[in-house]
Amino acid sequence: MADLVGWWDDFFWGSIVVVQIFAVSLVMMVLFGLMGAAAKLSNSRIAQSIASAYTVIFRGTPEILVLLLIYFGSAIALTSVAKIFDPSITFLDIPPFWAGSFAIALVVGSYATETFRGAFQGVNPGLIEASRALGISQFNTFIYIQIPEMWRLALPAFGNHMLSLIKDTALISIIGLNETLFVAEQAIGTTGKPFTMYVVVGCIYLSFSTIITLTVMLLERKANQHLAGAR
């Protein structure tokens, strides 16, 4: 513990960065997942094949590879564009925060695509027919019947996707984002205590995953409330 004196605040700010990355990539992940699911369920052949290519590519490639490709790839593209305007520029990159959250959201979004697609298909068609028979418009059926049902079905897998996201944030330290793992490396540089520092990082991530697991449990209970009486 004595080794940690003076590092607590750094670990705290590192954890804040983890939370920020998680929030940003969660929004992007849901968007990618919903777009992918919409494309897979659409009647358009082109949309279907684009979505299949998306899931095949990002489910078959290591996260670290996607991350490095997006970060260094975008840096090269940006630098070459910037050189046209100012030849003195030698290196220009997208901030690791945005490149990193985009990369992990792309990867986890490909898993979410399958989850959302399965959940939409799992909605009982009878519910939709009943709703239409009651004169509820197609749009309102989608918002009030299909979305809540699909949410209930997708929750358990969606919770796992959130866990993958929070754990993938650790990778972004590789491209130099100052999150907890990066803080640990700096702390090791001064104190020479790698075990202590990395265990602290492990505990931080463990508490984040615990919070997510508990939240998903609560959400599941809330989403299944209406079924409680039927059992």
Add this chain to the structure above:
Amino acid sequence: MIDFQLIADSIPKMLVGIGLTLELMLVSAVLGTILAVILLLMRISGRRYLSWPALTYIYIFRGTPILVQIFIIYYGLPQLDFVRESIFWPILREPYGCAVLALALNNGAYMSEIFRGGVLGVDKGLGEAASALGLSIRQRFMYITTPIAVRLAIPAYSNDIVSLMKSTALASTITLLDMMGIARTIVAETFAPYEVFISLAVIYIIMTFFIQKGFGYFERYMSRYLKRDA
């Protein structure tokens, strides 16, 4: 724009590392599976002093990033004196040993959950029928539960093997020259991330495809008793 010569040059260089990638994957898959079976037996034993350690283990290893686990084992453990003096030091000194250990420990936790899902999926009636026929608990587990649980667990297990293969790329962070490690060296020299990383992605996608195909055949083989028209 795209340097095809570089692609043609770098693919054979990266394929030199495919042996290490496959080796990391196979060794840690085997060790992880053994660990997962032990954890599973501890969990379903019904004895608190066995199931609690297993639960804690699974909770910790599934709740932390594999990268942190690799760093704790490779960079962290040498800080502890008793580790350096133990008989495991020759393994823990090498990045290869650390990578295998981390991947196996991590995947053991995930796999044991998959196996548990398989065991819980076995129809209760089958066990009752078996005990009515006079099979002992051990015989029931060996001849009734295990074959069916294995079949039920194959799809999830195959996904897990794919994610294990993807995790081997993290071995490049502790100086190992697997395919990812070689690709990163090439990119550092040429600074051509598109050519090198996209070709590597294609290699990984092909490997994923073959893993899934292989498990698909295995699943069909294990499910052959379900076919009605044969």
